[in-house]
Amino acid sequence: xxxxxxxxxxxxxxxxxxxxxxxxxxxxxxxxxxxxxxxxxxxxxxxxxxxxxxxxxxxxxxxxxxxxxxxxxxxxxxxxxxxxxxxxxxxxxxxxxxxxxxxxxxxxxxxxxxxxxxxxxxxxxxxxxxxxxxxxxxxxxxxxxxxxxxxxxxxxxxxxxxxxxxxxxxxxxxxxxxxxxxxxxxxxxxxxxxxxxxxxxxxxxxxxxxxxxxxxxxxxxxxxxxxxxxxxxxxxxxxxxxxxxxxxxxxxxxxx
Numbered sequence: 001x002x003x004x005x006x007x008x009x010x011x012x013x014x015x016x017x018x019x020x021x022x023x024x025x026x027x028x029x030x031x032x033x034x035x036x037x038x039x040x041x042x043x044x045x046x047x048x049x050x051x052x053x054x055x056x057x058x059x060x061x062x063x064x065x066x067x068x069x070x071x072x073x074x075x076x077x078x079x080x081x082x083x084x085x086x087x088x089x090x091x092x093x094x095x096x097x098x099x100x101x102x103x104x105x106x107x108x109x110x111x112x113x114x115x116x117x118x119x120x121x122x123x124x125x126x127x128x129x130x131x132x133x134x135x136x137x138x139x140x141x142x143x144x145x146x147x148x149x150x151x152x153x154x155x156x157x158x159x160x161x162x163x164x165x166x167x168x169x170x171x172x173x174x175x176x177x178x179x180x181x182x183x184x185x186x187x188x189x190x191x192x193x194x195x196x197x198x199x200x201x202x203x204x205x206x207x208x209x210x211x212x213x214x215x216x217x218x219x220x221x222x223x224x225x226x227x228x229x230x231x232x233x234x235x236x237x238x239x240x241x242x243x244x245x246x247x248x249x250x251x252x253x254x255x256x
Contacts (some may be wrong), residue, residue, distance in 0.1 A: 034107040035076040050202035056085035154230035172220035175242040
C-alpha cells in the first residue's frame, strides 16, 4: 500500500485551507517576511532550502551549525508575508528527522542585522565544512554501477534534458509516493529530467514521499502520464499533482 499513517498526517498538514494564514496572522503579536528556524540536530543548508522552497516565494535561506552543540540555526526570508505565515503554519513543529522537530518563529523587521551577521560569521567555517560534506554526498566522485543503473517498465524519453534554472517560476508541483522505499536522489533526478523543464526534486527525510517542481505544466503532465503506477529500480511510483500552491496561484491571492 502506498498510503501510511505517517504519510497521510504529513500530507494533511501541507494541504490545509489557505485561510489558516489569516487566522495565524491574527494570533501573532507581529508577523514578517523573515523566519527564525532552530533544529536540535545538524541539518545541511541544502536540505532546509529544499524544504522551505516548497512554499512559493522563497528569497533566501541561510543555515549555520552551532560550534557549541548539535543545534542548527537558519534565517529564512520570503518575498511576501503571506508565504512566511504559510511556511510557519505548516512547518513549525515538523519532524524533520526522527525525534527532531523544527522550531520556527517570526523575526521582527526592525531586528538589528548586526547580531545576525555576527552569528553567521562565527559559524562560517563550520557551515562551509558542512556544505562540502553535503556536496560530496550528493555528488560522489566514484559511484558504483548499481547506484547508477536505471531499470523501469515506463516508456521514458531516451535522454536527459538540461534542468531549468533554480530560480525558474514553479508552474507545477508533483507529489511522488514510493513503495517500498524512496529512489536515490540521483536516480529520481535522472528520471524527471527526461521530461524537460525540471527544476528540482526533494525527498522528505524519513518518508517515502518526494516533491518535484517543474517550470512547465506540459512537462509535469507528461511525467505523471508516463510514471504513475510504473516501477523504477524495483520501486513503484504513484505520481500526481500536489495541493501545494504554485507561484501562479499566489499571484491571485490577496496581498498582505
